[in-house]
Amino acid sequence: MQCPICGSDDIEILNSKQKKSKKKLTEEYLLKCQDCSHVFKDVFSAKKPKNYRIIISQQDKSQKTNIELSPSDELKVGDVLLSDVGQVEVTSIEVNGNRVNKSLIEDIDTIWATSIEIPARIGFSVDLHGEVDSYKLDLERDFEIAPGDIVKIENRIVKVHVIKTNERKLTSGFAKAGVIKRVYSKPVKFNNYDYDLTKDIFKKT
Numbered sequence: 359m360q361c362p363i364c365g366s367d368d369i370e371i372l373n374s375k376q377k378k379s380k381k382k383l384t385e386e387y388l389l390k391c392q393d394c395s396h397v398f399k400d401v402f403s404a405k406k407p408k409n410y411r412i413i414i415s416q417q418d419k420s421q422k423t424n425i426e427l428s429p430s431d432e433l434k435v436g437d438v439l440l441s442d443v444g445q446v447e448v449t450s451i452e453v454n455g456n457r458v459n460k461s462l463i464e465d466i467d468t469i470w471a472t473s474i475e476i477p478a479r480i481g482f483s484v485d486l487h488g489e490v491d492s493y494k495l496d497l498e499r500d501f502e503i504a505p506g507d508i509v510k511i512e513n514r515i516v517k518v519h520v521i522k523t524n525e526r527k528l529t530s531g532f533a534k535a536g537v538i539k540r541v542y543s544k545p546v547k548f549n550n551y552d553y554d555l556t557k558d559i560f561k562k563t
């Protein structure tokens with residue numbers, strides 16, 4: 359869309375409302391040109407929702423399905439959609455064979471997303487002087503772990519030393535389970551602990 363006064367396409371949407379007549383669904387917009395500040399109205403026919411292909415990854419597997427979206431909306435990486443398998447976060451958008459960060463929905467070939475309903479599965483290592491006990495844990499995605507945390511796991515009390523996330527290794531601060539790959543810990547001779555992860559063990563390897 360373009361400003362009728364100066365021709366700029368830098369337009370802000372101030373307000374929109376849908377109108378339904380017998381024949382068609384339209385959307386009326388109140389718009390403001392960011393260049394010359396002209397305020398104007400425009401009416402578009404709102405396109406009916408259509409099915410788009412979405413590939414949703416859930417832990418180790420991925421699933422192809424369809425999702426109904428409005429072709430005239432914009433979609434961007436990080437948006438949360440409600441799919442067949444619950445809430446998913448868009449991780450990539452494919453348009454004409456290219457991966458893009460955002461697109462008008464009608465141009466999209468495939469949406470890639472990851473489920474945010476299910477727990478995060480992280481690795482948890484306990485260093486036993488040469489041997490390592492390695493666990494897979496299922497945790498709530500926003501569960502926070504910090505280096506220095508004292509944790510009970512099975513019959514041991516351990517201290518978290520390093521947290522490896524998708525992007526880096528942390529020795530201070532904290533990370534949410536949703537971005538953690540693996541937590542490294544060592545046994546300590548404490549009786550008290552901050553939390554117990556025994557119930558969250560999916561498997562021990």
Ligand SMILES: [Zn+2]
Binds near residue numbers: 366393394395396
């Ligand atoms: Zn203008």
